[in-house]
Each structure stands twice: as structure tokens, then as C-alpha cells.
Amino acid sequence: MTILIKNATVLDLNRFAAVESDILIEGDRISKIGVDFEVKEKENLKVIDGRNKVALPGLINGHTHVAMTLFRGASDDLPLMDWLNNVIWPSESRLTGEDVYWGSLLGIVEMIKSGTTTFCDMYFFMDEVAHAVEQSGIRAVLSRGMVALDPANGEKGLKESVDFIKNWQGKANGRITTALAPHAPYTCPPEFLRDVIVEAKRLNVPINIHISETLDEISIIKERYGTTPVRHLESLGLFEVKTIGAHLVHVDDEEIQILKRYQVGAIHNPQSNMKLASGIAPVVKMLEAGVLVGLGTDGAASNNDLDMIEELRAASYLQKVSNMNPEALNAKTSIAMATSLGARALGLTEIGLLQEGYKADIILLNTNETNFYPRHNIFNLIAYSAKGADVDTVIVDGEIIMEKRQLTRLDEEKIKFEANKRGLKLVAG
Ligand SMILES: [Zn+2]
Known part of the structure; x- marks a missing residue:
């Protein structure tokens, strides 16, 4: 057409x-x-x-778990570990592929209706997420989240991830690309991360990982490895692979230089960081250092919506108040983080600008x-x-x-009906 x-x-x-x-x-x-x-x-x-x-x-949501729309509003205002242990993880343990499919569609409808055309996702039942992306017409970078505290779990996750990449990379006229997603440095031991790096190089896909989200994570990594998450991942050679790092809330000046040197895409999730009281990422410093900073909503259970216009505004306001400087993170920069800079953070070279030859x-x-x-x-x-x-x-x-x-492609009423029914049932148990 x-x-x-x-x-x-x-x-x-x-x-x-x-x-x-x-x-x-x-x-x-x-x-x-x-x-x-x-x-x-x-x-x-x-x-x-x-x-x-x-x-x-089109806006680029650099970090989310789209099917978590199913848990939106189920439980809020709790400490992170209470919230995960008592609400999210028990509900997630009941998830089926079909639930993830309908939850993904609900999130995709919400994203399309608020201007997002590309999202980067980490979750499970990724075949179902990919089907939802294929049907909806949206663009996505998809990755199966891997937790490897139990080595058998890690092995299973890596095998499924590799199969997923083989099946979906470049599908839907290239709208779907894939990544390997070790969940975080505190849930994936070094030996597992080394295997992931080898596979990422072999398959030529990026790595999508949470890094330095909370102070608890910083203490765990310090206790286990005597260093900080960014330095730990650098020493493992992880950043030799194109890396999409979510959060990066607690990073020092030297770590910012490491992120810049390896062109790590740093995805800032201001509303999730505020709501879970994780902290404030040094976004102004990262931008000044030349780090590729994109923006994400994180999952709808910790935001609680997937609206990138709201997110870019929150990013700007949060930097202004935390730096006590109204000039911090101005309008143009926050728009760039949701578009052109966000695309570069994800390693996507043909979107993020209105320019002849770019994808429409x-x-x-x-x-x-x-x-x-x-x-x-x-x-x-x-x-x-x-x-x-x-x-x-x-x-x-x-x-x-x-x-x-x-x-034009989706039946919004049916999606709301199915997602509501399934979300309520999953949380009720
Ligand atoms: Zn996340």
C-alpha cells in the first residue's frame, strides 16, 4: 500500500x-x-x-513484561519482596500460554493506543507473545527471561531461548527480532552468564538484562563477587555483546564510563523505579557522558500503565526534582529518549526517526x-x-x-473480556 x-x-x-x-x-x-x-x-x-x-x-518502549497487564492493580503499595513473594510469583506460577497470549494482546492494544510502535519484552511463553505481536502489527524485540539459581532451570531456559530465536528472529517482515535475556546478575550465576554470552555471539543477538535496579541487588553482588553489578558483568565479558540493560539506577561515575565505552543501551524506567521505591537513575549524568539512554515502562504490575507519553514526562520531572534543576532533561531530550535515542539503545537502526529510507x-x-x-x-x-x-x-x-x-487488526472488546477473566482467575488462585 x-x-x-x-x-x-x-x-x-x-x-x-x-x-x-x-x-x-x-x-x-x-x-x-x-x-x-x-x-x-x-x-x-x-x-x-x-x-x-x-x-x-512511533514511541519505543525499551523495557516491559507486556503480559503482566494481567496483574495490573492486583496488589499495590507493598515492599518489593512482599509483592513478588505473595502476589506476583504465586500468580505467575499459574500462568498458561493462553493467559500470556491474551495478556500480551491487552498490553499491545494499550501501547498502540498511546503511540508505542516498538517494545522490548522479557517474559515466558514467548511463542504466545510473538503470536500476539505478529497479529497486532506492532514491532518488538522479544526475549525469554532466564533465571538460573537452579542450574537445571537455567539450562531449560537457555534451550527454550535458543529455539525461540531460531523460530522467530526476523519474522513478520522483520517486525520481530529476538534477544537472550538472563534476568539479572543476582539471579544468574557467572558460569551461566558465560554460556549465555557464547550463545549470543553465536546467534548474533543482543542480551537483554536487568542491572542495578535496587540497593538490595548491589549488596548481594558485593557480597557474592566483591564488586558492583556493572563491573561484574564487564569482567565476565557480557558487554562485548550488544547489551540492553534495564534500570541502571545505582551506578557510579566509573560504571557510567563503562556503559558508554561498550555502547550499552540503558533503559530508564522512572515510574516503576518510583513506585517500587528503587531509587533515581543518574540519567542526566549518563546522557552527558554519552550513554545511549532509552525509556521503558516496565511491566504494568509496577507502573501501572504502558503509556510512553506519560513515561517521558515522568522521566523529565524526576530528573528536574532530583537534580534540583528545572533545566535538567528538557522536552526535546525526553522525546528523543522515547524515539531516536531509544532505538539506538535497543540497537535498532531503521526506526526512531522520520527520515527517508527509514521504516514507516x-x-x-x-x-x-x-x-x-x-x-x-x-x-x-x-x-x-x-x-x-x-x-x-x-x-x-x-x-x-x-x-x-x-x-484495524484487533478486536479490542474481546481482548478486554478475555484478559479480565484470566487476570482475575490467576490472582484469585
Ligand atoms: Zn523488568
């Missing part, structure tokens, strides 16, 4: 400019951005009126609501007053998957 978006305000995140332009999409790519270009009459030409709309690259992952925000008036500065409006519900149209891989807030 060929799509022509006419007269939109188009965000150019290379120059941080907003330009009135048309966008031509041919196949899965952006073929032209500009004004006054001729489009030959085509049979399959779909024209979208871009007036009162701003076009930006584009969202249109309706700027005709009151929160977009007056039109002083579109970057400030998006960062500080836009809402997920302002997302009007979502295009992924050159296909419209939501138009005027109607999903």
Missing part, C-alpha cells in the same frame, strides 16, 4: 525542528518527506489529512484538543501536555494499525 500524509506538522529529531510537510510511505518505508512533490495517481493510494496533527516517530513507524497526534492550545512550541506541548489519548493514527512497517483511534 502507498500512504500519503498531507499537511502534517512533522518532527525532525535530527535538527529538533517541526516542519509543515507531507510524508509519502511506499511499502514498509518512508520514501519522501517534503512539500510540493508529485505523487502519481495510484490505485492503492491512501491519503491521510494531516492538518491539526503532528507526526512523530509513524504516529499522528491529534493537536485539536484544548491541551494543545495555544501553539507556542510543539516539543513542549508533546513533552508536557500531550496524553496517550491524543494519539489518533498509528502506522507500523507501512501499515495503518490504528486510524482515528480504531484498531
Whole structure:
């Protein structure tokens, strides 16, 4: 299909400019951005009126566990270990593949409706997550989470991960890519991580891992290995593989230099870190050092939504208040973390910008609501007053998957019904 978006305000995140332009999409790519270009009459030409709309690259949720939407709101306001031991882990032990499928669809609908076009996921029953991604039209980096405190568990996880990668890497016209996901340095011993590194190199996939999320983790690693999580992983050679590191809340200046040196993608999850009282990641310092910092929501059990517009705002506010500096993490930078910089953090080179030749992952925000008036500065409006519900149209891989807030591929009512039924049953036990 060929799509022509006419007269939109188009965000150019290379120059941080907003330009009135048309966008031509041919196949899965952006073929032209500009004004006054001729489009030959085509049979399959779909024209979208871009007036009162701003076009930006689809948002990139760099860290989530999408099927955890099933546990949203089941239990909140608890210490992390209570919450995991008494609510999340018992419920997860009852999960079936079908539950994960419906929970994933629920999360994907929520993400599409709030402008996310790519997400990076770590969970189990990943075949079901992949089916949900394939059907929904969204793009994703998928990985099966591996915990290896019991070596047999680790071995099983690694085998399933390798099978998953072989089955799904590059599927759905390349919308699905894969990674290996050792859960965290405190749940995966060094000998297991070494096996993971070997497999990641062999399969040429990135590693997706939680790092330095809580102070408890820092003490465990210090006690076991006499060092900090980032130094520990560096000494194992883990960062020789492209690494997507979630959280990185408790890192010192030297560790920030290590992250920069190895081009580790550092995924900041401000709302989850606030809600679980994990701490405040030194995002301003990381950005100044040149670390690739992306943004994520984490799972909906610890956020409790998957809205990236809200997340980029939270990221900005959290840095301002923690640095006691209103200039910290400005509007343009937080938008970049959710788009262009987020793509680089995940190692994805063809998304994150509206640029000719890039994949056509584009969202249109309706700027005709009151929160977009007056039109002083579109970057400030998006960062500080836009809402997920302002997302009007979502295009992924050159296909419209939501138009005027109607999903084109998925049955939203059925998904809500199934996810509700299953979520309630899983938590009730
Ligand atoms: Zn996580």
C-alpha cells in the first residue's frame, strides 16, 4: 500500500525542528518527506489529512513484561519482596500460554493506543507473545527471561531461548527480532552468564538484562563477587555483546564510563523505579557522558500503565526534582529518549526517526484538543501536555494499525473480556 500524509506538522529529531510537510510511505518505508512533490495517481493510494496533527516517530518502549497487564492493580503499595513473594510469583506460577497470549494482546492494544510502535519484552511463553505481536502489527524485540539459581532451570531456559530465536528472529517482515535475556546478575550465576554470552555471539543477538535496579541487588553482588553489578558483568565479558540493560539506577561515575565505552543501551524506567521505591537513575549524568539512554515502562504490575507519553514526562520531572534543576532533561531530550535515542539503545537502526529510507513507524497526534492550545512550541506541548489519548493514527512497517483511534487488526472488546477473566482467575488462585 502507498500512504500519503498531507499537511502534517512533522518532527525532525535530527535538527529538533517541526516542519509543515507531507510524508509519502511506499511499502514498509518512508520514501519522501517534503512539500510540493508529485505523487502519481495510484490505485492503492491512501491519503491521510494531516492538518491539526503532528507526526512523530512511533514511541519505543525499551523495557516491559507486556503480559503482566494481567496483574495490573492486583496488589499495590507493598515492599518489593512482599509483592513478588505473595502476589506476583504465586500468580505467575499459574500462568498458561493462553493467559500470556491474551495478556500480551491487552498490553499491545494499550501501547498502540498511546503511540508505542516498538517494545522490548522479557517474559515466558514467548511463542504466545510473538503470536500476539505478529497479529497486532506492532514491532518488538522479544526475549525469554532466564533465571538460573537452579542450574537445571537455567539450562531449560537457555534451550527454550535458543529455539525461540531460531523460530522467530526476523519474522513478520522483520517486525520481530529476538534477544537472550538472563534476568539479572543476582539471579544468574557467572558460569551461566558465560554460556549465555557464547550463545549470543553465536546467534548474533543482543542480551537483554536487568542491572542495578535496587540497593538490595548491589549488596548481594558485593557480597557474592566483591564488586558492583556493572563491573561484574564487564569482567565476565557480557558487554562485548550488544547489551540492553534495564534500570541502571545505582551506578557510579566509573560504571557510567563503562556503559558508554561498550555502547550499552540503558533503559530508564522512572515510574516503576518510583513506585517500587528503587531509587533515581543518574540519567542526566549518563546522557552527558554519552550513554545511549532509552525509556521503558516496565511491566504494568509496577507502573501501572504502558503509556510512553506519560513515561517521558515522568522521566523529565524526576530528573528536574532530583537534580534540583528545572533545566535538567528538557522536552526535546525526553522525546528523543522515547524515539531516536531509544532505538539506538535497543540497537535498532531503521526506526526512531522520520527520515527517508527509514521504516514507516509513524504516529499522528491529534493537536485539536484544548491541551494543545495555544501553539507556542510543539516539543513542549508533546513533552508536557500531550496524553496517550491524543494519539489518533498509528502506522507500523507501512501499515495503518490504528486510524482515528480504531484498531484495524484487533478486536479490542474481546481482548478486554478475555484478559479480565484470566487476570482475575490467576490472582484469585
Ligand atoms: Zn523488568
